[in-house]
Amino acid sequence: GVHSGQVSFPGGKSEELDTSRQHTALRETEEEIGVAQSEITVFGKLSDIYIPPSNFFVFPYLGYASSRPNFKLDPTEVEYLIEAPIKLLADPKIKSTLKMQRGGEPINVPCYLINKHRVWGATAILLSELEFLLRDITLD
16 A cells, blocks of 8 residues: 555554544554553543545554563564664654655655664654653653
8 A cells, every 4th residue: 555664553444343543543453463452551642643645644542551562463464563662762863864755856754763664754753742742751
């Protein structure tokens, strides 16, 4: 699809049995990376964003598990999982730009370098918002 091969958080379209956007997020997390919905405590939400290339709105939720989950990736949707400590977001050395083309014109796109992976686009926007929200919190 439009976003194949890009680094992203778990997510996808709502289905008929989903009772809310939060339920969709939890269901997609379980389907894609194998973390049971019952293991996740949702504690917040980031800003909704629109992604023009795919014509999708993203409704991101923040959650945590009380212990490291036993991830089980769906090979049809996920190639690999990138794990990193959340305090890494405060490290200015992981911020960079990626040269891309838009409408035939070169542009520099902000990105994060996480475990040798370039994270850009909507995922980088979400990480940037999370980084901003965490600025005043001590992460040990």
